[in-house]
Amino acid sequence: MILKVWGARGSVPAPGPRMNRYGGNTSCLQLSLPNGEELILDAGTGIRNLGLELAGRRRIHILLTHLHLDHIQGLMFFPPCFRAEVEIVIWGPASPEASLEERIARYISAPLSPVEVRELPCSVSFRDTPASEWELGGATIRAESVTHRGPTLGYRIACGETTIAYVPDHEPALGAPLAGLEPEWISGFDLARDVDLLVHDCQYGDEEYPEHVGWGHSRLSDTLTFAQRVGARRLLLFHHDPLHSDERLDELGVDARRSWRALGRDASEIEMAAEGAGVEVEPAVPAMHA
Amino acid sequence: MAIQQSQKPLELILARNLLTSVSTPAFLLDAESAVVFYNEAAGALLGRPFEDSGRMSAAQWTGAFGPFDGDGTPVEVDSLAVTDAIRAGRPAHGTFEIRAADGERTAVEASAFPIVASPNGASGAMVLFWPLDRNEPTR
Ligand SMILES: [Zn+2]
Ligand SMILES: [Zn+2]
Numbered sequence: 001m002i003l004k005v006w007g008a009r010g011s012v013p014a015p016g017p018r019m020n021r022y023g024g025n026t027s028c029l030q031l032s033l034p035n036g037e038e039l040i041l042d043a044g045t046g047i048r049n050l051g052l053e054l055a056g057r058r059r060i061h062i063l064l065t066h067l068h069l070d071h072i073q074g075l076m077f078f079p080p081c082f083r084a085e086v087e088i089v090i091w092g093p094a095s096p097e098a099s100l101e102e103r104i105a106r107y108i109s110a111p112l113s114p115v116e117v118r119e120l121p122c123s124v125s126f127r128d129t130p131a132s133e134w135e136l137g138g139a140t141i142r143a144e145s146v147t148h149r150g151p152t153l154g155y156r157i158a159c160g161e162t163t164i165a166y167v168p169d170h171e172p173a174l175g176a177p178l179a180g181l182e183p184e185w186i187s188g189f190d191l192a193r194d195v196d197l198l199v200h201d202c203q204y205g206d207e208e209y210p211e212h213v214g215w216g217h218s219r220l221s222d223t224l225t226f227a228q229r230v231g232a233r234r235l236l237l238f239h240h241d242p243l244h245s246d247e248r249l250d251e252l253g254v255d256a257r258r259s260w261r262a263l264g265r266d267a268s269e270i271e272m273a274a275e276g277a278g279v280e281v282e283p284a285v286p287a288m289h290a
Numbered sequence: 291m292a293i294q295q296s297q298k299p300l301e302l303i304l305a306r307n308l309l310t311s312v313s314t315p316a317f318l319l320d321a322e323s324a325v326v327f328y329n330e331a332a333g334a335l336l337g338r339p340f341e342d343s344g345r346m347s348a349a350q351w352t353g354a355f356g357p358f359d360g361d362g363t364p365v366e367v368d369s370l371a372v373t374d375a376i377r378a379g380r381p382a383h384g385t386f387e388i389r390a391a392d393g394e395r396t397a398v399e400a401s402a403f404p405i406v407a408s409p410n411g412a413s414g415a416m417v418l419f420w421p422l423d424r425n426e427p428t429r
Contacts, residue, residue: 131408145300175307183296185306190297 001162001281003197003236004030007046008273010169010203010217010239011070018245023275025049026070027168027239029199033159037137039063041155041166043090046275047074054080061136063129063143064092065168066152067103076108076115086122093143093151094128101126129153146170147187149216156191161283165192165232168239170201173222174214178229189230197281198232199273201239205252208241220256228263233284235260238273301407302326302414315398315419321412323348323373335398335421337391348373357386358395375402376415385422397422 007025015024026044033039038054040047040062047062051074054060060080065071080086092100104126105117117124129143139159146154146167154167165188172178172187183189192198202223204212209219217239218226227235237256240249249272257267271279298306302318306327309316315332317325325346333339336355346354348367357365365386367373375382381403387395399420404412 144297147300147304175311176303184298185303186297187300187303 001034001159001164002032003164003199003279003281004032004050005046005236005273005275005277005279006030006050007042007044007074008238008240008275009044009070009242010201012242013045013070013073014242018247021246021274022240022244022249022272024242025275026073027065028074029166031139031157031164033138035138035159037139039137039139039141039157041065042071042168043075043078044070044072045074045077048077048079051077051079051081058085059087060089062088062090063141063155063166064090065154065166066093066148066150067107068150068169069107071168072104072107075104076113081120081122081124084121084123088122088124090124090126091129091143092126093145093153095151099126100128142191144188144191146191147172147174147216149214152216154188154191156195162281163195163283164197164199164281165195165230166199167191168199168201169216170226171214171216171218171222172226173218178222178225183229186226186229188226192226192230192232194231195233196283197234197236197279198227198230199236199238200227202237202252202256203239203241205255220252221259224256224259224263228265234269234271234279234281236271236273236279240273298326299407299413301405305405305414305416309416315421317417317419318414319376319417320414321376323367323376323415325351326414332419335390335396335419336388337394355390356388356395358389359386362387362395375404376412379404379406379412388419 007028009026013024013026025046027042028044028046029041030050031039043062108117133140133142139157142156143153148169156165167188200223201218203217204219206219206221253272256270260270261267306318309329313331315335316329318327320326328340352367383401385399387397389395402415402417404415406412
């Protein structure tokens with residue numbers, strides 16, 4: 001599987017000369033499966049640039065973790081939406097209050113938008129993620145609710161022997177000491193258990209977190225503890241705070257690698273997500289038996 | 291992609307986090323009415339911290355701590371307010387006695403309310419205990 005980052009920013013787009021390397025677009029990942037199929041994870045502003053590259057695609061699946069604006073804002077400007085021959089399927093969390101389409105249409109409708117969902121030239125459908133795992137484009141997908149503000153999913157995606165977890169907005173340590181807690185009581189644990197790559201919220205440095213407890217995001221040390229507890233082989237730190245410049249994110253990356261080594265792990269297993277970067281995800285090398 | 295289905299539903303995880311943070315004695319039950327967590331205040335009331343008890347089935351719980359009615363007769367699990375709360379998906383309130391680890395009995399009022407997050411019914415219940423002053427008439 002190849003994962004490409006089209007937007008790594010959290011909360012709100014943060015363009016500007018001090019943000020150029022990590023990028024200012026909000027959450028969007030493109031997951032290319034070995035069979036040529038593709039899945040799009042979230043539709044933040046990064047999806048606009050991705051859409052320009054999908055000129056030949058007729059069928060597109062988008063998996064939304066939740067409907068906060070930084071995860072759907074790019075939908076209205078996603079070029080395939082304006083091509084009649086394209087079929088787009090949007091997956092997201094169910095709600096007892098309104099359908100996924102109705103909830104997304106609150107944004108893609110007047111006065112916030114110049115077009116209504118029903119006016120989009122493409123054929124678009126909306127589906128609640130099933131309660132159990134399902135198949136999509138040759139991958140097996142599982143969605144589970146995780147600790148954030150409002151109904152929010154994380155995804156576990158397996159294709160062949162390779163598995164990734166995508167949990168961009170997550171505060172598993174809220175009211176819960178991650179280091180000592182039993183796995184069954186840790187939000188997102190089963191989603192991320194033993195994955196080859198974990199893409200996880202790391203919005204705050206540890207010193208920033210006390211002012212943001214309960215905001216739905218993780219500090220660096222909690223992200224690392226979570227990754228260590230679930231046994232993730234590699235970790236991509238994601239959902240960068242809009243206040244964090246390239247310089248600040250470089251520092252956070254240094255801190256992350258230092259702390260990861262202190263946990264007895266290899267610093268090369270950690271990366272800071274940067275817009276435009278691709279990550280090749282490979283399965284664990286099977287253990288040698290004597 | 292076989293994954294162990296061991297993880298608690300998010301609403302139970304969040305309920306446990308909440309109960310950890312409050313000083314009212316409180317218990318968390320799963321859909322089978324097993325006690326899957328109680329907080330420090332409840333541990334103080336029972337004379338045994340949760341870390342020493344671990345998960346207790348309804349039968350283990352009633353064998354160890356009660357409840358008992360006013361005459362000291364054990365109360366059947368099936369007739370407990372909290373059992374109703376979980377099965378019927380509605381809140382319940384009751385008064386009974388529990389027995390702490392040291393054998394001392396305490397009268398409590400208990401409020402149970404189900405935790406419902408899916409159309410398939412309650413995934414558990416929170417039960418809050420309000421120890422009664424012995425000199426106060428039972429309400
Ligand atoms: Zn977000
Ligand atoms: Zn969010």
